[in-house]
Amino acid sequence: MLQLTPEGCRARRESLIAAAEVDLIVINNPRHIFYLTGMFSTQLLLSAWGPLTLLIDARSGRTTLVAHDAIAGQAATAYVDERRIWGWYNSGKAAGPGGDLFGGGLKALNDALPTLDGLRVGVENGWLPHGTPIREARDLNAILAGLRRRKHPDELALIREAIRVTEAGHRAARAAIRPGATELQVFNAIQDALTDACGHAVHLIGDFVSGERARGIGGFASTRVIQAGEVMIADLFPIVNGYRADFTATIPASDSVTPEQMQLDAALNAALRAAETLLKPGVVGGDVYRIVQQTLDAHGFAAHFPHHAGHGLGLDHPEAPYFVPLSDEALVEGDVVTVEPGAYGAAFAGRIENNYLITADGFERLTNHQTTLY
Amino acid sequence: MLQLTPEGCRARRESLIAAAEVDLIVINNPRHIFYLTGMFSTQLLLSAWGPLTLLIDARSGRTTLVAHDAIAGQAATAYVDERRIWGWYNSGKAAGPGGDLFGGGLKALNDALPTLDGLRVGVENGWLPHGTPIREARDLNAILAGLRRRKHPDELALIREAIRVTEAGHRAARAAIRPGATELQVFNAIQDALTDACGHAVHLIGDFVSGERARGIGGFASTRVIQAGEVMIADLFPIVNGYRADFTATIPASDSVTPEQMQLDAALNAALRAAETLLKPGVVGGDVYRIVQQTLDAHGFAAHFPHHAGHGLGLDHPEAPYFVPLSDEALVEGDVVTVEPGAYGAAFAGRIENNYLITADGFERLTNHQTTLY
Numbered sequence: 001m002l003q004l005t006p007e008g009c010r011a012r013r014e015s016l017i018a019a020a021e022v023d024l025i026v027i028n029n030p031r032h033i034f035y036l037t038g039m040f041s042t043q044l045l046l047s048a049w050g051p052l053t054l055l056i057d058a059r060s061g062r063t064t065l066v067a068h069d070a071i072a073g074q075a076a077t078a079y080v081d082e083r084r085i086w087g088w089y090n091s092g093k094a095a096g097p098g099g100d101l102f103g104g105g106l107k108a109l110n111d112a113l114p115t116l117d118g119l120r121v122g123v124e125n126g127w128l129p130h131g132t133p134i135r136e137a138r139d140l141n142a143i144l145a146g147l148r149r150r151k152h153p154d155e156l157a158l159i160r161e162a163i164r165v166t167e168a169g170h171r172a173a174r175a176a177i178r179p180g181a182t183e184l185q186v187f188n189a190i191q192d193a194l195t196d197a198c199g200h201a202v203h204l205i206g207d208f209v210s211g212e213r214a215r216g217i218g219g220f221a222s223t224r225v226i227q228a229g230e231v232m233i234a235d236l237f238p239i240v241n242g243y244r245a246d247f248t249a250t251i252p253a254s255d256s257v258t259p260e261q262m263q264l265d266a267a268l269n270a271a272l273r274a275a276e277t278l279l280k281p282g283v284v285g286g287d288v289y290r291i292v293q294q295t296l297d298a299h300g301f302a303a304h305f306p307h308h309a310g311h312g313l314g315l316d317h318p319e320a321p322y323f324v325p326l327s328d329e330a331l332v333e334g335d336v337v338t339v340e341p342g343a344y345g346a347a348f349a350g351r352i353e354n355n356y357l358i359t360a361d362g363f364e365r366l367t368n369h370q371t372t373l374y
Numbered sequence: 375m376l377q378l379t380p381e382g383c384r385a386r387r388e389s390l391i392a393a394a395e396v397d398l399i400v401i402n403n404p405r406h407i408f409y410l411t412g413m414f415s416t417q418l419l420l421s422a423w424g425p426l427t428l429l430i431d432a433r434s435g436r437t438t439l440v441a442h443d444a445i446a447g448q449a450a451t452a453y454v455d456e457r458r459i460w461g462w463y464n465s466g467k468a469a470g471p472g473g474d475l476f477g478g479g480l481k482a483l484n485d486a487l488p489t490l491d492g493l494r495v496g497v498e499n500g501w502l503p504h505g506t507p508i509r510e511a512r513d514l515n516a517i518l519a520g521l522r523r524r525k526h527p528d529e530l531a532l533i534r535e536a537i538r539v540t541e542a543g544h545r546a547a548r549a550a551i552r553p554g555a556t557e558l559q560v561f562n563a564i565q566d567a568l569t570d571a572c573g574h575a576v577h578l579i580g581d582f583v584s585g586e587r588a589r590g591i592g593g594f595a596s597t598r599v600i601q602a603g604e605v606m607i608a609d610l611f612p613i614v615n616g617y618r619a620d621f622t623a624t625i626p627a628s629d630s631v632t633p634e635q636m637q638l639d640a641a642l643n644a645a646l647r648a649a650e651t652l653l654k655p656g657v658v659g660g661d662v663y664r665i666v667q668q669t670l671d672a673h674g675f676a677a678h679f680p681h682h683a684g685h686g687l688g689l690d691h692p693e694a695p696y697f698v699p700l701s702d703e704a705l706v707e708g709d710v711v712t713v714e715p716g717a718y719g720a721a722f723a724g725r726i727e728n729n730y731l732i733t734a735d736g737f738e739r740l741t742n743h744q745t746t747l748y
Contacts, residue, residue: 051500098698105500106499126478126503145474191562191566201578203577221574317421327471327472
């Protein structure tokens with residue numbers, strides 16, 4: 001299982017310390033604890049995902065992880081100087097008695113905090129819980145969001161792995177989508193392929209909609225039976241080792257689709273190529289949106305393009321930068337982004353999506369799945 | 375898709391109001407927002423799962439849900455009097471610009487709070503974020519944990535459905551576990567069966583360990599090839615419509631296993647039957663642990679029983695009551711619990727687990743999968 005590296009985690013902590021300009025950093029978002037220490041746990045168990053704190057002494061760089069005993073094993077994988085494990089449940093030694101997970105996490109955080117007199121403190125607004133002695137604090141959300149955009153080598157390795165795994169899912173989707181198959185059968189084929197490609201369980205979410213359901217943009221797989229002449233939109237965004245891939249194909253169930261669907265296929269691929277001409281540092285997100293919109297407009301589909309043209313990708317989905325009309329965020333080297341033109345009408349429905357790494361002077365396309373119907 | 379009912383949500387809110395003895399209740403744990411309003415979203419997308427607030431005016435019963443625009447559709451399914459939707463991203467109208475999700479959620483919460491002068495406020499410690507005008511507040515974690523133990527009819531319907539779906543997964547496991555299969559192939563077969571039984575995607579976590587890996591109690595499925603004479607521990611705890619099932623079988627790969635493994639099979643099933651004699655209101659969790667331990671001891675396996683004997687189940691896993699030595703929690707009518715004896719050694723490894731509803735004078739066994747090897 002691919003992991004973040006000690007060097008990458010250290011470099012990210014140093015960047016955070018340099019940008020935060022505080023004496024003490026308190027991190028409570030489990031995604032950011034993963035980002036800064038390499039400790040990953042599934043968000044499907046809130047007992048593992050929830051009440052964690054990472055303290056970073058910004059003057060010395062010293063790190064302290066506060067976690068409960070039921071996840072002591074995962075905490076042992078974190079690249080930190082100290083672990084403070086508090087007793088919540090301890091099923092491993094069958095002791096117990098089991099108590100208040102979240103209130104207990106707050107108390108453990110308070111016990112681990114140093115004396116705050118005169119310390120400048122940085123926190124994540126919305127994540128630091130109520131009830132600590134911290135009063136005035138600098139909000140680190142914007143700093144962390146900015147740091148997350150410039151992907152480090154170990155992060156890129158995880159994203160490339162997530163994409164490799166997801167490409168196997170797209171191949172499985174193309175093989176499984178045929179008249180008579182249900183959306184759920186296609187979903188199962190995709191999920192099995194992801195797991196096989198990854199070597200361990202992958203939790204898949206995404207849009208799996210066929211026929212008239214595809215006109216609704218997205219949705220989970222259903223028991224709907226796919227018919228000849230229809231398409232299915234397969235937009236896969238699994239979590240693989242803590243990072244996301246997110247890319248889409250519109251896949252025909254048989255050898256022919258409506259003429260409008262063929263026209264849309266050309267329009268979507270033209271929009272993707274048009275967007276690629278803007279993928280470089282300095283271009284703002286709103287302009288990427290507009291070139292997608294204008295290309296779809298030129299092909300007669302603008303009135304049918306109801307969503308974003310793409311977004312950043314990494315620990316979460318979506319995240320900055322956003323390709324929406326009001327976005328004035330400039331692309332930076334290290335951004336990983338998706339571009340996803342789509343259009344939805346009575347006689348057509350489709351969306352395609354690639355993932356890209358923004359480089360010093362342009363982009364590298366990270367995804368290699370088929371974006372055309374045929 | 376089965377859902378919580380308006381009547382169930384109202385009854386749970388009324389119980390919370392009665393127990394909290396405050397004027398204003400502020401709920402931030404998404405599980406509890408689901409519990410009290412019926413609004414479910416997947417925790418795999420933190421943009422959907424994260425920054426939510428439910429305000430309950432305890433004097434009038436009036437409810438206000440604070441959510442961002444990207445999950446306005448899910449918020450529309452909540453049984454609440456008012457929805458305050460704030461602008462985070464709005465990809466649906468492709469507006470944007472996209473901003474600070476968690477800081478934005480905090481600001482939206484503050485904007486939605488009434489004047490607090492003289493109000494008694496109840497919050498969830500560890501969930502209410504730092505940075506609100508709330509100062510002194512009553513912690514509702516223990517009250518909510520207590521209410522959650524007495525399952526309402528609509529919750530039981532969801533738990534029974536989760537168990538029905540998970541039983542299909544166990545049947546698939548028994549069919550798939552054979553010499554030459556990998557743990558991952560078994561995992562895929564289980565996951566496909568869950569999804570087919572449910573009619574929509576189910577996210578599966580659990581323990582899927584065979585051969586010498588089974589001696590380690592648990593772990594995710596790997597590429598290990600199962601051999602003749604071995605067993606696989608299949609402990610399935612998926613989330614189905616927001617509620618958990620959690621039950622286990624130890625399944626042989628072929629027609630024979632070691633004599634020690636056969637002895638363990640008898641011991642585990644005896645321990646399960648012994649625990650059932652104690653499953654009724656008033657019995658404390660520590661006593662359930664001890665009867666399991668003593669039964670395994672009588673069969674010669676006590677030194678090999680390193681974990682809890684079971685726990686409560688519902689919105690999360692594990693949750694109160696806990697069957698561990700130090701637990702003095704008494705069972706109550708409405709508890710849904712698991713009992714899971716297990717033992718792990720050089721020549722044997724196994725665990726079995728049922729789920730039970732505690733009734734007025736005993737229990738109803740909810741699970742019907744095979745707990746014996748053969």
